Amino acid sequence: MPTYEYTCTICGANFEKQMHFGDDTTHVTCPNGHRQVRRRFSKPGIVFKGSGFYVTDNRKSNSAVQAGT
Secondary structure, three states, X not given: OOEEEEEEOOOOOEEEEXXXXXXXXXXXXXXXXXXXXXXXXXXXXXXXXXXXXXXXXXXXXXHHHHHOO
16 A cells, blocks of 8 residues: 655645555645645655676677677
8 A cells, every 4th residue: 555645735744655555635634633634745765786787688798799890
């Protein structure tokens, strides 16, 4: 279940809420009971690990570059 971040436009409270994809987001209230909230967008939690994504997948090998010269 994804976690969404919200900010209350009245009191400025920042809070998180876990919701299903199909849940109605129009009934979200802040912890102080206000219904005027806006969803915040943040960076996704993606981490690339290993010897390198670009170097191993999208680059010509040295032998191909040298053979063309």
